[in-house]
Amino acid sequence: MKTRQSKPRKKSATATTSPAPKVPRAARIGATVAAPLVAGVATAPSPVDEATLAEIFSRLRAANPEPRAELDYLNPFTLLVAVVLSAQATDKSVNLATAPLFAIADTPAAMLELGEERVRGFIRTIGLFNTKAKNVIALSRILVEEHGGEVPASRPHLEILPGVGTKTASVVMNVAFGVPTIAVDTHIFRVSNRIPLVVAPTTDKVQAGLEAIVPEQFRLNAHHWLILFGRYVCKARRPECPTCLIADLCRYPHKTVAA
Numbered sequence: 253m254k255t256r257q258s259k260p261r262k263k264s265a266t267a268t269t270s271p272a273p274k275v276p277r278a279a280r281i282g283a284t285v286a287a288p289l290v291a292g293v294a295t296a297p298s299p300v301d302e303a304t305l306a307e308i309f310s311r312l313r314a315a316n317p318e319p320r321a322e323l324d325y326l327n328p329f330t331l332l333v334a335v336v337l338s339a340q341a342t343d344k345s346v347n348l349a350t351a352p353l354f355a356i357a358d359t360p361a362a363m364l365e366l367g368e369e370r371v372r373g374f375i376r377t378i379g380l381f382n383t384k385a386k387n388v389i390a391l392s393r394i395l396v397e398e399h400g401g402e403v404p405a406s407r408p409h410l411e412i413l414p415g416v417g418t419k420t421a422s423v424v425m426n427v428a429f430g431v432p433t434i435a436v437d438t439h440i441f442r443v444s445n446r447i448p449l450v451v452a453p454t455t456d457k458v459q460a461g462l463e464a465i466v467p468e469q470f471r472l473n474a475h476h477w478l479i480l481f482g483r484y485v486c487k488a489r490r491p492e493c494p495t496c497l498i499a500d501l502c503r504y505p506h507k508t509v510a511a
């Protein structure tokens with residue numbers, strides 16, 4: 253998804269006297285590996301050092317001091333539903349579908365009353381709409397019956413909701429409740445492995461690596477900065493390297509050149 257913030261809107265020796273080398277925290281947690289993660293590169297370059305990492309986020313922050321999600325939502329519940337619907341769908345398509353849906357159902361109780369069939373009607377332009385309609389109703393029922401109609405600010409409680417996985421729970425914890433998690437989607441996975449920030453073979457390992465090394469002052473908004481950067485600058489097919497604000501810091505060996 254593209255990530256608006258907490259406030260609702262319509263808003264990683266020897267046995268000698270030598271000191272042991274300092275091992276990056278990401279490496280200690282097993283996130284840094286030499287793997288052919290970058291297309292056409294046999295061995296990925298080493299991740300940037302701490303100073304470079306801080307400089308990268310400083311520049312991203314300067315360029316966009318208050319990053320916002322691009323999914324429209326009204327409150328934690330509609331954020332949760334929007335993120336569930338955004339799986340394998342664009343934020344734009346989700347926003348088009350949820351505008352009329354949230355206008356009449358912006359709480360778990362209202363969504364439950366609306367019913368699966370009508371929810372399906374609102375979201376049929378989105379991929380996997382049948383499964384997503386079932387999940388929206390099922391999670392709404394759980395929120396009503398087990399959480400007093402509120403979205404729990406708890407990762408374990410979120411992750412057991414139908415259609416909600418690690419990424420969705422991380423986004424909700426970050427955007428709705430201001431918890432400095434760094435949900436990793438396809439864009440952040442690509443950006444992290446290209447620069448590289450953290451080199452790892454799965455989104456979960458990249459997330460763990462990023463959450464271990466991104467300085468605290470940047471952690472809350474890191475998800476937003478990286479996802480927007482990946483979506484509009486460090487794009488999958490042809491990254492905008494000639495105009496990239498961190499091109500001098502990036503170690504990607506196949507930067508594009510100006511036409």
Ligand code: SF4
Nearest residue numbers: 486491493496499502
């Ligand atoms: S220089 Fe190119 S590959 Fe490196 S971060 Fe920027 S856009 Fe991505």
